[in-house]
Amino acid sequence: MSLATLPIIMGAAGAVTAGMVATVVPVSDGGGHRTEVRLTAGALGGGTALILGPSGIPTPPQRYADLAHDLYLQPHGFTGSMEILTTPERLFFDKAGSRIEGAEIVTAAVLQQIAGGGVSADDPVVVFGYSQSAGFSTLTMQQLQDEGVPSDLVRFMLVGDPVAPNGGIWSSLGVFPATPDNLYPTDIYNFEYDGFADFPRYPLNLPSVLNALMGVFTQHLQYLSVDADQISNAVLLPGSADLTGEGLTNYYMIQAQTLPLLSPLLLLPGIGQPLYDLLEPAMRILVNLGYGNIADGWSPGPANLEAPLGLFPTDLDWSAVGQALIEGAQQGLQNAVNDLFQPWTLLTTPLVDAVSWFGF
Numbered sequence: 001m002s003l004a005t006l007p008i009i010m011g012a013a014g015a016v017t018a019g020m021v022a023t024v025v026p027v028s029d030g031g032g033h034r035t036e037v038r039l040t041a042g043a044l045g046g047g048t049a050l051i052l053g054p055s056g057i058p059t060p061p062q063r064y065a066d067l068a069h070d071l072y073l074q075p076h077g078f079t080g081s082m083e084i085l086t087t088p089e090r091l092f093f094d095k096a097g098s099r100i101e102g103a104e105i106v107t108a109a110v111l112q113q114i115a116g117g118g119v120s121a122d123d124p125v126v127v128f129g130y131s132q133s134a135g136f137s138t139l140t141m142q143q144l145q146d147e148g149v150p151s152d153l154v155r156f157m158l159v160g161d162p163v164a165p166n167g168g169i170w171s172s173l174g175v176f177p178a179t180p181d182n183l184y185p186t187d188i189y190n191f192e193y194d195g196f197a198d199f200p201r202y203p204l205n206l207p208s209v210l211n212a213l214m215g216v217f218t219q220h221l222q223y224l225s226v227d228a229d230q231i232s233n234a235v236l237l238p239g240s241a242d243l244t245g246e247g248l249t250n251y252y253m254i255q256a257q258t259l260p261l262l263s264p265l266l267l268l269p270g271i272g273q274p275l276y277d278l279l280e281p282a283m284r285i286l287v288n289l290g291y292g293n294i295a296d297g298w299s300p301g302p303a304n305l306e307a308p309l310g311l312f313p314t315d316l317d318w319s320a321v322g323q324a325l326i327e328g329a330q331q332g333l334q335n336a337v338n339d340l341f342q343p344w345t346l347l348t349t350p351l352v353d354a355v356s357w358f359g360f
Contacts, residue, residue: 043077052133103139200290208290239302282328
C-alpha cells in the first residue's frame with residue numbers, strides 16, 4: 001500500500017477538557033441494538049506520540065501523521081508533539097521478521113522517551129499503529145512489560161488491527177498472538193468488513209469471505225480518509241474496559257456505509273446505483289451471517305476474547321433469518337424502483353467518488 005492510495009479527508013476533532021475526555025458513543029449489546037453511554041476517560045495528555053506506518057510505508061510522511069493526530073489522537077485528548085518512526089513494514093514476505101524488528105524499534109523508542117524524563121501518567125508516551133504496526137504493537141506491549149514499564153506510562157492507539165482478539169485475521173488463523181487487553185491502556189478502531197481486522201468467524205460463508213477480501217481495499221485503506229463523524233459514531237463493542245470495568249482496552253467498530261462486495265456496481269454509470277440498492281439489503285444479511293448474526297458485520301461476542309473460526313453459526317433463529325431475507329429483497333426492490341423514478345439521484349455520486357471508496 002502506498003500513501004497515494006489513501007484519499008485524505010480532514011475531519012473535526014472531539015471536544016477536550018483539561019485532563020479528561022467526555023464522549024458519547026453508541027454501544028452494541030451484541031444483539032444488533034444500540035444505546036448511548038457517556039464515557040469519561042483519561043486524556044492522552046501532552047507527551048510524545050510515536051507515529052508508525054502501515055505495510056509498505058516504513059516512514060510515514062508528515063501528512064499521514066497529521067491525519068492520525070486529527071482523526072484519532074486529538075479527539076482522545078492528545079495535546080503533545082509527534083515523532084515519526086521508521087519501522088520495516090515489509091509487504092507479504094518475512095512478516096514474522098518484520099514484526100519482530102518493528103516491535104524492537106518501538107520498544108527502544110518508548111524506553112528512550114521515558115529515560116529522557118517528562119513522561120508521567122498524565123503525559124504518557126502514545127504509540128499510534130496502523131495495520132502491520134498495530135499488529136506488532138502486541139510484541140511491544142510484552143517487551144515493555146518485561147522491561148518493567150508501568151502501565152500508566154504508555155498508551156496505544158491502534159487502527160486496522162490484524163491481530164484483534166475477535167476478528168483479526170492473523171489471530172483468528174493462529175498465525176500471531178492476539179493483542180492483549182490488560183497490559184497497557186489501548187484504544188482499537190477497526191472498520192466493519194475490513195478483511196484484515198474484521199474477518200468472518202464462519203469462513204464457509206462464501207459471500208462473507210468475498211466481502212471481507214473486497215474490504216481489504218474498500219475498508220482497510222480508509223482509516224485516514226474516513227469522515228471524523230464516522231469515527232465519533234463508532235460502536236463501542238462488548239468486552240471493552242469502559243463497559244466491563246475490567247482490562248485496559250476499548251474496542252471500537254467503525255460502521256460501513258457501503259457493502260464492499262457490491263461496491264463495484266457503483267462504478268457503473270446510470271444503472272449502478274439501482275443495482276446496488278436492489279441487492280444490498282438481502283446481501284448484507286447473507287454477509288452478516290458469516291459473523292454469526294444478521295444485524296452487524298462483526299462477531300457479537302466480547303471483543304476482548306478470542307473467537308476461533310467455526311463451520312456454521314448454531315444459535316440463530318433460521319425462521320427469523322428467512323423472514324429478514326424476504327424483507328430485505330422487498331426493501332431492495334423498493335429502493336431500486338425509487339432510484340429509477342428519480343433519475344436525477346443517479347447523478348449525485350460522481351465516478352471519482354465511487355473510485356475513492358476503493359482507496360485510490
